[in-house]
Amino acid sequence: MSPEQAVVDAILLCIAGAVLTLLVSHFKTFAGWLAFFTTLSTAALIFYAAAKVLRHGPSPDSEQFWQMPKIGYVLRLHVDGLTATFLLLAALIAVPAAFYSIVYMKQYAEYSV
Numbered sequence: 001m002s003p004e005q006a007v008v009d010a011i012l013l014c015i016a017g018a019v020l021t022l023l024v025s026h027f028k029t030f031a032g033w034l035a036f037f038t039t040l041s042t043a044a045l046i047f048y049a050a051a052k053v054l055r056h057g058p059s060p061d062s063e064q065f066w067q068m069p070k071i072g073y074v075l076r077l078h079v080d081g082l083t084a085t086f087l088l089l090a091a092l093i094a095v096p097a098a099f100y101s102i103v104y105m106k107q108y109a110e111y112s113v
Contacts, residue, residue, distance in 0.1 A: 003049035004063040010045040032102035039098035043091035050084035
């Protein structure tokens, strides 16, 4: 799997996790753990992509994921060293924040969606 594909998979996983978490939001503890494991899985994909780029260098070409030839639109994604560094920073902050949110939301039991 290319680093670019791993990043796209991580984005899609985040979207799916957000929808699932919203659907079970009345069960705060379960929703918190679901959000945490989604974040952890996303971070694993990001760590894989970043490690591959930082170890072997960026891929020579960007990957194309979506095209609209009639209007000349192409969605391209390229992960280089700087991108990998910022992805790592975001993942390293997101995992502990998601874990902390499980305990933090217990203080607000009276709130519901």
